[in-house]
Amino acid sequence: xxxxxxxxxxxxxxxxxxxxxxxxxxxxxxxxxxxxxxxxxxxxxxxxxxxxxxxxxxxxxxxxxxxxxxxxxxxxxxxxxxxxxxxxxxxxxxxxxxxxxxxxxxxxxx
Amino acid sequence: xxxxxxxxxxxxxxxxxxxxxxxxxxxxxxxxxxxxxxxxxxxxxxxxxxxxxxxxxxxxxxxxxxxxxxxxxxxxxxxxxxxxxxxxxxxxxxxxxxxxxxxxxxxxxxxxxxxxxxxxxxxxxxxxxxxxxxxxxxxxxxxxxxxxxxxxxxxxx
Numbered sequence: 001x002x003x004x005x006x007x008x009x010x011x012x013x014x015x016x017x018x019x020x021x022x023x024x025x026x027x028x029x030x031x032x033x034x035x036x037x038x039x040x041x042x043x044x045x046x047x048x049x050x051x052x053x054x055x056x057x058x059x060x061x062x063x064x065x066x067x068x069x070x071x072x073x074x075x076x077x078x079x080x081x082x083x084x085x086x087x088x089x090x091x092x093x094x095x096x097x098x099x100x101x102x103x104x105x106x107x108x109x110x
Numbered sequence: 111x112x113x114x115x116x117x118x119x120x121x122x123x124x125x126x127x128x129x130x131x132x133x134x135x136x137x138x139x140x141x142x143x144x145x146x147x148x149x150x151x152x153x154x155x156x157x158x159x160x161x162x163x164x165x166x167x168x169x170x171x172x173x174x175x176x177x178x179x180x181x182x183x184x185x186x187x188x189x190x191x192x193x194x195x196x197x198x199x200x201x202x203x204x205x206x207x208x209x210x211x212x213x214x215x216x217x218x219x220x221x222x223x224x225x226x227x228x229x230x231x232x233x234x235x236x237x238x239x240x241x242x243x244x245x246x247x248x249x250x251x252x253x254x255x256x257x258x259x260x261x262x263x264x265x266x267x
Contacts, residue, residue: 067143074136075178081129094194096205102217102227
């Protein structure tokens, strides 16, 4: 860690964004596994019902994959929206996610 | 690209607006793909498909939407609550390991305070100054976890 900070250059640039890069990679891995698992489950059911299966590629445009994705995404975005918006007006004493109880609604930041 | 003034409504509320927009787009995507899924299912079982408007009152849509909202509000509530008295050394989400922080202070009346604070009686601050909300809530956490474990066991057996 100390070494990477001293060296600077590319490594430091990457380290400055390591949190978002890591989360993005986790998102991509999870999406790939979701895609794979959803396709596998879909094909299993199709086979049981005597219908044709789909490849990963064609399954990408199947509404089932996107129904599952949007279902989770919408609630995540809503959740972030809710905490940002509600924390303008509402308080939780002692919680670092809240402003101090007597802080004005116009106060911005931690 | 037009420069956005730092005094404009859009800039001052951009974080909320962008997440609201993303949520609305994702709800739209969920509704359209869910409608397609549901009508495929109905077609396969020789049932008449539903319209977009009617889809909104089907169990398919309601269950899919609120199953997710429920888990989000649950985790956010626990996050807000648990960060009051639990710690993670080194984490930006956690309070410091020792000492009082700004968010721990009991409210004091002042001109720009929220209205529930402004209506406080003058001796309120003196009265609650000795209260330690952290330890009280920690006891509550133990009760909560026991209740949750009990609930899971009841559901399983």
